[in-house]
Amino acid sequence: MTDAAADPADEPPRTWTIAEVADEFGVTHRTVRHYEELGLIAPERRGTTRVYHRRDRTRLGLILRGRRLGFPLEEVRTIIDLYDAPRGRRSQLEYVLGQIGSRRADLEQRRADLEAALAELEGFERRCREDLARLG
Amino acid sequence: MTDAAADPADEPPRTWTIAEVADEFGVTHRTVRHYEELGLIAPERRGTTRVYHRRDRTRLGLILRGRRLGFPLEEVRTIIDLYDAPRGRRSQLEYVLGQIGSRRADLEQRRADLEAALAELEGFERRCREDLARLG
DNA sequence: CTTTACGTTGACGTCAACGTCAAGAACGTG
DNA sequence: CACGTTCTTGACGTTGACGTCAACGTAAAG
Numbered sequence: 024m025t026d027a028a029a030d031p032a033d034e035p036p037r038t039w040t041i042a043e044v045a046d047e048f049g050v051t052h053r054t055v056r057h058y059e060e061l062g063l064i065a066p067e068r069r070g071t072t073r074v075y076h077r078r079d080r081t082r083l084g085l086i087l088r089g090r091r092l093g094f095p096l097e098e099v100r101t102i103i104d105l106y107d108a109p110r111g112r113r114s115q116l117e118y119v120l121g122q123i124g125s126r127r128a129d130l131e132q133r134r135a136d137l138e139a140a141l142a143e144l145e146g147f148e149r150r151c152r153e154d155l156a157r158l159g
Numbered sequence: 160m161t162d163a164a165a166d167p168a169d170e171p172p173r174t175w176t177i178a179e180v181a182d183e184f185g186v187t188h189r190t191v192r193h194y195e196e197l198g199l200i201a202p203e204r205r206g207t208t209r210v211y212h213r214r215d216r217t218r219l220g221l222i223l224r225g226r227r228l229g230f231p232l233e234e235v236r237t238i239i240d241l242y243d244a245p246r247g248r249r250s251q252l253e254y255v256l257g258q259i260g261s262r263r264a265d266l267e268q269r270r271a272d273l274e275a276a277l278a279e280l281e282g283f284e285r286r287c288r289e290d291l292a293r294l295g
Numbered sequence: 296c297t298t299t300a301c302g303t304t305g306a307c308g309t310c311a312a313c314g315t316c317a318a319g320a321a322c323g324t325g
Numbered sequence: 326c327a328c329g330t331t332c333t334t335g336a337c338g339t340t341g342a343c344g345t346c347a348a349c350g351t352a353a354a355g
Contacts, residue, residue, distance in 0.1 A: 093229010123284045148259045
């Protein structure tokens with residue numbers, strides 16, 4: 024096991040191996056490496072071995088949520104990169120805000136589709152339950 | 160053009176060619192044929208030519224919405240086939256209701272992911288706007 | 296009656312998102 | 326220190342969702 028006990032002063036922040044993050048997020052190490060190949064995450068290297076920090080886990084969570092939502096990984100990258108984009112200058116901030124707008128529109132379209140699908144499904148369920156009731 | 164005028168009595172219900180449905184839904188004819196290969200739609204044949212009815216257009220709409228939501232086409236098929244499944248007998252109805260339950264759970268998971276993503280994005284947008292205001 | 300437009304069936308190509316070996320290197324453990 | 330476990334880098338395989346091309350039929354238009 025990885026030492027989870029002993030938390031007195033300020034120890035170095037915890038890190039994870041590739042097997043640990045893969046397990047934790049329910050994916051294979053190949054998937055994690057694939058995301059790295061695409062530049063979605065960039066774990067530290069100690070010698071040749073990958074070392075994952077909290078930041079990497081955060082990004083991995085965002086990636087997998089994007090995947091569950093059906094976004095292609097390239098699009099996922101533009102989204103999460105957005106959160107790290109430089110925004111010190113006004114022009115940069117305005118660019119980021121523009122991107123945010125596009126992403127929001129996209130997400131809201133999806134939400135509309137989703138609500139429509141759910142509404143249909145629920146209507147159908149109701150009719151089925153009525154039929155079932157009629158069958159006594 | 161396809162004759163859109165002259166609508167006096169009860170003419171035969173309107174039909175469409177593959178080019179028309181493809182155009183209308185913004186996909187290629189190859190895509191439409193692909194969905195037919197997978198058994199997602201089954202247009203009538205007049206000789207060798209495909210003839211699309213309202214039913215086919217309805218299904219195509221469901222397919223494309225499923226696609227926008229990121230569902231694999233095989234899963235889309237199980238969903239739209241559900242709407243046509245036999246439910247005359249109690250056992251059939253109960254099976255259908257079970258399937259509906261699974262689909263609903265899936266959609267609601269997606270909705271949760273979607274709401275989370277939107278909430279994050281909106282929080283980020285707010286912070287960006289504050290930064291912009293500070294830059295006066 | 297040839298042209299032009301649209302339709303058809305294969306069949307192979309492609310791209311994304313990984314899976315699946317193979318063949319080592321590094322590391323704790325008996 | 327040998328051994329099994331976990332890590333590494335290739336590199337090729339696979340599946341889904343089409344794109345693309347060839348080769349051909351058909352039907353209205355000039």
